[in-house]
Amino acid sequence: MEQRRKERIDRGIKVRADGLYALMSWRELGYLILPRMVLIVGMLILPFVMPSMYWQRVISIVCIYALLAVSFDFLAHFVGLVSLGGALFIGVGGYLSAIMNTSFGFPPLLAIPIATIAGAAICTLLLFPCLRLRGVYFAIVSLMYPLAMTRVIEALDILGGTDGIMGVDSFPNRWIEQYFVILMVLLFLFGARRLVNMDLGLVLRAVKDNDQAVRASGMSITFYKAVAVFISSAMGCLGGACLVHIYMWSGMSLFALDFSILPIAATVIGGAGTIVGPVLGCLILVPVSELLREFGTLRIVFYSVILVAFIVFRSEGIMVYGQRKYHQIERWVKV
Amino acid sequence: MLEATDLMVFYENMLALNNVSIKCEDKQIVGVFGANSAGKSTLMYTVSGIMEDIRKKEEMAGGERITVLGQIRFLGRDITDLKPSKRAREGIILCPERRRIFPECSVMENLRIGAYLASPSQAKDTLEYVFNVYPALEKLKKRVGGFLSGGEQQMLAIGRALMAQPKLLLLDEPLLGLSPLIQSIMVRSTKEIRNEKGISIIVTEQYARPVLPIVDYAFILENGAAVLEGPRDEVLNNPDVRSAYFGVS
Numbered sequence: 111m112e113q114r115r116k117e118r119i120d121r122g123i124k125v126r127a128d129g130l131y132a133l134m135s136w137r138e139l140g141y142l143i144l145p146r147m148v149l150i151v152g153m154l155i156l157p158f159v160m161p162s163m164y165w166q167r168v169i170s171i172v173c174i175y176a177l178l179a180v181s182f183d184f185l186a187h188f189v190g191l192v193s194l195g196g197a198l199f200i201g202v203g204g205y206l207s208a209i210m211n212t213s214f215g216f217p218p219l220l221a222i223p224i225a226t227i228a229g230a231a232i233c234t235l236l237l238f239p240c241l242r243l244r245g246v247y248f249a250i251v252s253l254m255y256p257l258a259m260t261r262v263i264e265a266l267d268i269l270g271g272t273d274g275i276m277g278v279d280s281f282p283n284r285w286i287e288q289y290f291v292i293l294m295v296l297l298f299l300f301g302a303r304r305l306v307n308m309d310l311g312l313v314l315r316a317v318k319d320n321d322q323a324v325r326a327s328g329m330s331i332t333f334y335k336a337v338a339v340f341i342s343s344a345m346g347c348l349g350g351a352c353l354v355h356i357y358m359w360s361g362m363s364l365f366a367l368d369f370s371i372l373p374i375a376a377t378v379i380g381g382a383g384t385i386v387g388p389v390l391g392c393l394i395l396v397p398v399s400e401l402l403r404e405f406g407t408l409r410i411v412f413y414s415v416i417l418v419a420f421i422v423f424r425s426e427g428i429m430v431y432g433q434r435k436y437h438q439i440e441r442w443v444k445v
Numbered sequence: 446m447l448e449a450t451d452l453m454v455f456y457e458n459m460l461a462l463n464n465v466s467i468k469c470e471d472k473q474i475v476g477v478f479g480a481n482s483a484g485k486s487t488l489m490y491t492v493s494g495i496m497e498d499i500r501k502k503e504e505m506a507g508g509e510r511i512t513v514l515g516q517i518r519f520l521g522r523d524i525t526d527l528k529p530s531k532r533a534r535e536g537i538i539l540c541p542e543r544r545r546i547f548p549e550c551s552v553m554e555n556l557r558i559g560a561y562l563a564s565p566s567q568a569k570d571t572l573e574y575v576f577n578v579y580p581a582l583e584k585l586k587k588r589v590g591g592f593l594s595g596g597e598q599q600m601l602a603i604g605r606a607l608m609a610q611p612k613l614l615l616l617d618e619p620l621l622g623l624s625p626l627i628q629s630i631m632v633r634s635t636k637e638i639r640n641e642k643g644i645s646i647i648v649t650e651q652y653a654r655p656v657l658p659i660v661d662y663a664f665i666l667e668n669g670a671a672v673l674e675g676p677r678d679e680v681l682n683n684p685d686v687r688s689a690y691f692g693v694s
Contacts, residue, residue: 115512117458381507426507434507445453445514 173291174349179373179388181345187383189338190318195252196370199346203229207351208275208360222351229347256365274361381427452515463669477649479666485649493539494529536612544602548591559608575604596627616648653690
């Protein structure tokens with residue numbers, strides 16, 4: 111009886127392009143650079159190809175979600191902390207930047223970096239108490255803060271209360287606005303990809319796999335987790351800070367749960383643990399959700415169907431699937 | 446009773462089992478011996494059907510592609526395509542490597558979970574029997590599984606497998622990390638279970654010395670292939686086995 115099985119092997123060019131030999135030929139260089147250039151160039155020309163102001167605004171929102179999704183993917187799949195704190199990061203970063211701008215008169219391009227760093231520090235401090243614990247506590251606490259924040263703002267009538275902070279300066283013009291967020295996404299995307307392969311990233315991945323072994327190697331896992339939360343909340347706060355300057359308004363809707371949930375959905379669709387995948391997921395999900403706006407409340411139904419279909423039929427995610435097709439060939443072989 | 450022919454398992458392109466055929470007759474103890482990476486656990490997973498489960502999960506996550514070829518017949522029926530839960534209903538129960546007890550359940554709860562497939566009267570009888578074979582467990586009834594010692598956990602794992610009313614019990618490395626004293630208790634109890642309950646047992650082990658004396662038939666795996674098989678005495682007296690697995694030159 112003849113039996114056959116499908117074999118997967120790396121393409122020859124992938125093997126050749128793995129090492130330093132990649133520098134020896136244009137073909138191999140091109141093989142490495144092509145997918146990255148497609149993403150970079152694609153992102154950079156996006157503002158030009160969008161038909162209207164409305165869709166250009168959508169691109170900025172995509173980028174803000176992409177920052178959140180990268181931060182979620184980094185925390186969940188390289189540090190092992192499932193964060194539902196997207197709304198917390200956006201809210202803290204957004205309110206800080208709005209205060210910097212309206213009360214102290216900093217221009218947006220100065221207020222945003224300050225809000226990013228200060229907001230990341232605040233978020234890390236808020237989340238610090240639950241970093242010592244393993245398991246579901248981090249997710250619960252990070253979900254609870256944004257819920258609590260809205261109520262605190264409402265009840266104490268601070269930070270503009272239910273009306274929010276009005277009169278926040280916008281970016282000098284919409285080209286600067288869009289290229290600023292696009293460049294930030296690319297910067298943090300490739301930065302995070304580099305980071306997870308550096309020494310710090312290795313320690314973080316080890317914390318995810320077995321934190322007791324890391325502790326036994328003489329490292330403080332709480333410290334390393336705090337560093338990771340700082341990095342990832344910096345990405346989120348940056349997104350929030352940009353968002354208030356795009357909308358020229360900062361309000362309680364910054365703490366909306368959309369900011370926590372949509373990045374997770376994007377990560378599922380794009381491919382968990384690839385960092386690029388979540389960005390692709392956002393590029394698909396956010397415009398789709400805009401297109402579905404015509405259907406009114408039915409929007410959520412379509413949205414859920416898409417998500418469920420993805421999880422059932424392609425739970426590996428677009429990016430994992432794409433990488434495999436790009437790097438490997440399949441063929442039938444006789445056993 | 447169990448007849449697996451020409452089993453081949455590929456993890457992606459790595460051949461984990463190469464044309465392995467094993468057989469277990471009624472009320473026999475069959476030993477499978479081999480070093481690390483010889484394919485013992487893969488064999489156990491394939492026979493118990495857990496491999497199907499692993500294959501599906503890997504496929505969903507876009508990981509390694511696992512290919513399983515070959516046929517498995519159990520009690521005259523082809524079970525090659527049966528799901529692991531169906532195989533358990535047929536009577537193939539795996540007691541997995543590193544025990545895999547439920548660490549947050551008490552001893553009693555662990556055993557009750559194992560009895561899911563048994564009728565109440567069967568469960569009651571088997572429970573008595575388990576405490577009879579492993580008296581140590583009876584004193585620890587209320588203790589949480591995670592706080593048991595390695596030996597007690599192994600006893601519990603075998604007890605849990607027994608509660609599922611096996612016809613064929615697969616013991617994957619039951620002596621892993623146990624002291625010589627506990628090892629001899631485990632080996633003795635394995636034989637007792639076969640004699641008293643009439644259950645066929647397939648047991649894998651790296652180190653042949655403690656287990657080989659109680660088996661009826663033995664297979665030796667090396668790098669995924671069955672290099673030697675035969676009744677106990679034949680294997681015991683084979684000079685290669687003596688030097689490789691007993692340290693006798």
